[in-house]
Every structure is written in C-alpha cells, then in structure tokens.
Amino acid sequence: MKKLLKIYENKAPEIVFNWKDPETNAEGWTVINSLRGGAAGGGTRMRKGLDMNEVLSLAKTMEVKFTVSGPSIGGAKSGINFDPQDPRKNGVLKRWYSAVAPLLKSYYGTGGDLNVDEIHEVIPITEDSGVWHPQEGVFNGHFKPTEADKINRIGQLRLGVIKVIESPKYSPEVSRKYTIADMITGFGVAEAARHFYDIYGGSIKGKRAIVQGFGNVGAAAAYYLAQMGAKVVGIIDSVGGVINEEGFSYEEIKDYFLKKDGNTLVADNMISFEEMNKRIWELPTEIFAPCAASRLITQDQIDKMIDTGLEVITCGANVPFADKEIFFGPIMEHADQKVSLIPDFISNCGMARVFAYFMERRVQMTDDAIFEDTSKTIKKALQNTFKRNASKVDVSKTAFEIALKELI
DSSP states (O other): OHHHHHHHHHSOOSEEEEEEOSSSSOEEEEEEOOOGGGOEEOOEEEETTOOHHHHHHHHHHHHHHHHHHSOSOEEEEEEEESOTTSTTHHHHHHHHHHHHHHHHHHTEEOOBBTTBOIIIIIHHHHHHTTOSOTTHHHIIIIIOOOHHHHHHHHHHHHHHHTOBOOOTTTOSOGGGOOBHHHHHHHHHHHHHHHHHHHHHSSOSTTOEEEEEOOSHHHHHHHHHHHHHTOEEEEEEETTEEEEOTTOOOHHHHHHHHHHOBTTBOOOTTOEEHHHHHHHGGGSOOSEEEEOSSSSOBOHHHHHHHHHTTOOEEEOOSSSOBOOSSSSOOHHHHHHHHHSEEEOHHHHTOHHHHHHHHHHSSSOOOSHHHHHHHHHHHHHHHHHHHHHHOOSSSSHHHHHHHHHHHHHO
16 A cells, blocks of 8 residues: 555646736645546635645645545645735635636636635636536536536536535524535545444444534534434533543533534634643544544643544544645555544545536435435445455554555
C-alpha cells in the first residue's frame, strides 16, 4: 500500500490554475490532479493562510473519494487564501468564479467547502458567471450528454441538492427547512459507524461518542448518532464544548443542533475551549467523529482515547490527523494500527455521492431514496474492505489499497 501511495502522492497534478485578485490580497488556486474520465470534481474553500499544497492534497483526496462515491472522474479542489469574515468576501468570490468559469464550463465541477456555501454562494455566483451549474464541467467532460439530457440532469441536480427534507426521519425539525446539502455529510459519518458495527460485529446502540466540530457535518453527525441510540458524551468546537459522561439524550442533542449559531455550538452549560481540550480526550468513549478542520488531531489525543476504550474513528473532516503527509502520515498509521479507522473518503463521501446520484438519469427524488443511496454506498465500501481484511485494525490501509489499485 505504501509503495502505491508514494507513487500516487508524488505524481504531479495535470492542471494548476493560479489567480491573484486585482482588488484585494486574495489568491486562489484550482488544482486538478487528473482528468480521469474526462473531468474532475472538488469543492471551493476559503481560509486565511491557505496555500497551493493544501489545495493539492485535497484534490488528491477527492480523486480517492470518487472511487467510492462515483462518478469515475479525477480529483480537483479550489482554494482561496482570504479571510472569510472580511466584508469583501462576496466580491472576491464573484471575481474568482468569473476567472475560473471556462474550467467550470469544460471539465471541472465544484461545490461548497470550508467557509463557502453551496446554496447561497457557489450556485448563484457561478450562474452569474455564465455557468449553468457548478457541476456543468463534469457533465460536459465526463458524461457528454445531449443538450436535452444535460438540461434534464442539471435540473435534477439543481433541485436535488437544495431539496428541503420533508421526512422527520432525516430532519431535526421539518419546519426549519433543512436541505439535503445541510445534512447528508454528517448522516454519512454516523452511518459509517453504524455500518462498521453491523459488518465487523456489535451494535452502535449504547456506544459512547465524542464529536469534534459543530458545523454542518459535526452537528448532523451528532444528531444522527444520537438518533441511532449512541450516547454522545462530549462535543468540542472552536469556542468550547459540553460534556455529559452518561451521554446526552437524543432530545438534548437535537436541541443543541437547533440552537447552534451558524457553525458554532450554543449551550447554557458551555465549558471553555481550554478546559474542554484538557478533559474531552480522557472521556471514556468508543466512537470518535472528528468533524472540524483538517490536520488537528494529535497522537497524544488519540492515545488518551485509546486508553479509555476507543473502538472506531469515523472521519467527518478530510485528513483530520496532524500529519504533514498528504494521506497516510505516522499519526494516522498509528491510529489505524490500534483502532478501527474509517477513512474520510468513505465516511464523509455523502455530498460527493449526492452529486453522483443526481447526475444519473431520472432518479427518485424522495428523502428515503437519497439518504438510502448514500447509506448503501458507504456500506458497500466497508463490506469490500471487510472482504479484503476482516480484522478490526488496518481498516484504512486496506481501503486505500483498494482505491489506489483502481487509480494507478
């Protein structure tokens, strides 16, 4: 696996597009790792301090993810080095998408990512730049549909991603009008843990869980874990967190979800970040869902959780471990050898799978059909991993071997 991984990591990307904003100090990159299948896909993120290497690593991650979620295309990513809290953000995004529009028309498909919203920013701004849909390039480059078929499938994709969830089975509160895009990634993170126990042995019911991050992914993961009967014992995000060693009830987790302020946890009994960061890693837990930013988790934190009974890690963040390597650094390898580590390209593939699902011809647009499709995709990937290696360790190593053999 490591030999294959080195070949894959060291292969230069096919296309690197670099942009410098004429009106601010913003700088952006689109990195297309390959045009496998005639196209490439990956979201757009914005954060202060971002560089091209971060974008490259995420593009390679997307390519691996597509081996699970489909379609069979190359990986790509866009990133803008700019403060997302700056009031000039909207202008930066408009100029960025105008510059990258020719790629989006031809062979590149994008979406939302860190600090860039799919529904309120990506879709309307790309439309203003003359792009039918941010995934138009994938249609043109990979599917090569007729004009009529492209119109139908783009319409299906446009409606599907922003579809309001109608079923109380998937929405914390139907009247709040949460969309598929709001919930699907966190749903997949929780489903990955549930499927893990079903396939490798055991049950998720009664298992204690820690969730890191309380944005769309972390909050939804916590909600669905609690709905499945897991006991969320701790939530930590950038402003602090909450702990209940007996496990918060489903209603309490639902209440935290409904009260969150954007991507921030809101709680009357909020513990400071400093105190949370000391206490949470030593809580007895079986499930850990890192759903915050990339490259945060240290080996010390992993070891503390292992000492208190950690069994499975289901990754909501891409590359959550504080390794410098693109994929399989020493912290990730250490975790993979000690516990069951479900890699990000399986556990957080929900949004990528939704895109792939709606790109197909005339699919069902019901909540059950959409969520079940993501669940089945994750289950199949874990079953394939189990067939190759039934051990509860080296899960990520095995999953990477399967994916890399498809790509190299």
